[in-house]
Amino acid sequence: MRNRIIELIEAANALDPRVVFLTGDLGFSVVEPLQAALGERFVNVGVAEANMMSIAGPLAALGFRPFVYSIGPFVTARCLEQIRNDIVYQNRAVRIIGVGSGFSYGSLGPSHHALEDAHLMAALPGMIVANPGNVAELDRFFALTLDEAQPAYFRIPRESGAAFPVPMFSLDTAAYVVRDGDELTLVACGVGVADALLAAERLERDGLSARVVSVPVVAPFPKTALARVIADGPVVSVFEGFPGNPFSVGVVATLFENGFRNAYAELVAPHAFAHIVGDTQALRRDAGLDARAIAEAARRVVRNGASRRMARS
Template sequence: MLGVSEIRNMQMRDAFISKLYEKVKYDKDIIIISNDYGAVSLDKFRNDFPDQYINAGVSEQNIISMAAGMAIAGKKVFVYSIASFIVTRCLEQIKIDICSQQLPVTIIAVGAGYAYSEDGPTHHACEDIAIMRTLDGMQIYSPSNAVMTSNLVDISLDTSMPMYIRMDKGIYSNFKEDINYDLGLDVDSLGNDLCIISTGTIHNVAIDLSRILFENGIRSTVVDIFRLKPLNTKLLSKILEDHSHVVTI
C-alpha cells in the first residue's frame, strides 16, 4: 500500500485510482467505467482487473446509465471522465438515473476549472459546481491535494448517496494528515486579522498567501472547504463570526 510520502507527489487522479486499486484486490463489486485511457494508474487498473473495468468509449450519457444499472445490482461504481464532458453532457442522466434513485455512484471528474485550458472551451469546466449543487442528494467534494483525494476513496465506498469529486491537474505539496473529513472543511489559523476561504487546489495558493501575510504582520485563518455539498454552514458561520474581514479565492 502506498504511503503518504509517495501519494503527496502524485497527480490527484493517480492518487485516487491507486488507492482504489488496493481496495479492488479485496472487493469484486468495485467497478470503474471510463471513456479515457489517459492515466497510467487507470491502465494498470485495467490490465490487472479487466473484469472490473469498462471502457465505454465516447458515450458519456450511456456511461451514466450503465453506472446506475450496476449500482442497482449492488455494484460499487466509479465513473471516470473529464469534468466538462461528464457534467454538462450528462446532466439529464445524472439527474434521472442516479440522483432520482439516490444511487451510490461516484463520479471522478478530472480537469476542474481551466485545468485543460490549452484544449479550449470544450474542455473547460467552470460551471460544474453550480450544476451539481442543484441535484438532489448529490455530494460534492473538491480536494486540494493528492493525499486528501486518496482519503476520499474510503468515504466514497462507505456512502449510500451519489458523489461528485472534482480534481485538478498538477502536484500540490500542502497537505495535512489529521483532517476530520466528517466536518467537510479544514482550518489553519495563525490569527483572526483576516479569513481566507477557498476550495480545491487554489487552497495551496491561499496557504502560501497566509504565510506571506504573516511575515508582514497580518495573521490570517485559512479555510479549505473540501466538501461543498452538504456544506457545514454551522461551523463556517462560527468561523466567520470571529473575523471582520473575509476573502474568498
C-alpha cells in the same frame, strides 16, 4: 490527483470484487494498472458519456460499486440528464470522477475547463460534491464515501495540491484551519487552498495575520463547521469556477446566518469563457485567482473593514 484516485480505486478493488470502473475513452497512461487489476470490470465505454451514466446506475442497483471517470465537463455537462434520472433520482451509489477542476487543463481551452461542474452536481438532490485541496483530503473523502448509499462527485485537479495536515473530517466537519491567523480569514477549496496559503505568506510580510481555512466538501456545505473556524475579521473566499457556485454560496450563507458584520470579498472566475490561450497558471492569473490577486483582495477587504469601523465610530 488523478494518479492517486486510480491508486485508491485499485486498493478498493483488492478488498471488494464489486468495484467496476467505466471511462469515456480517457485516462490512458494513468489507468493501465487499474485495467490490469479489474479485467472485465474495467469498461471503456468510448465517447459516449450519456450511455456511461445509464450503465453505471443499473450496475449500482445490482450491487456493484461503479466509478465513472472522465474530464470534468465531459462527465457532468455532457450527460447531465442521465446523471439526474439514472443515478440521482434513483439514489444510486455511483462515484463520478471529474478530472481537471477549474483551469487545470489550461491550453486545451474552454471545452476542457470545468468552471460550472460543481454548480450542476450540487444542484442535484442528494449528490455529495467534494473539491479536495491535496491528496490527503482526497484520501479522506474517498474513505468517507466508499460505503455511502448516495451518489458522489469528485472534483479533482490534475495537480497534487499543497502539503498541509488534514484532520479526520466528516461530511459535517469538513472545514478546518490549515494555517492560523487572527486578523482575517481566507476560505478556499481545491487548488485555491495552495494559492491562499501563498497569499497568507505575502500578507504576513505586510504585517497582516491571515487564517487559511480549507473546505473540501462543498455539498452538503458544512456551514456549522465553517462558522466555528472563521477568525474575527474580514473574510475572502476563493473558488476556481463561475459565480453562483455551491462553495461561494455556502460561505455567504454561513456568514449571513451567523450575523457576520465584517467586510467580505468573493473571488471566482469571471462569468465568461477564457479569452486567452495559456497554461493553467496564466489562466488563473488572468482570472484573478492566483496568490497575488488573493493577497490584494485581502488587503482591500481589510482597508474596507477599517473604513467601515471608522464610519461607525
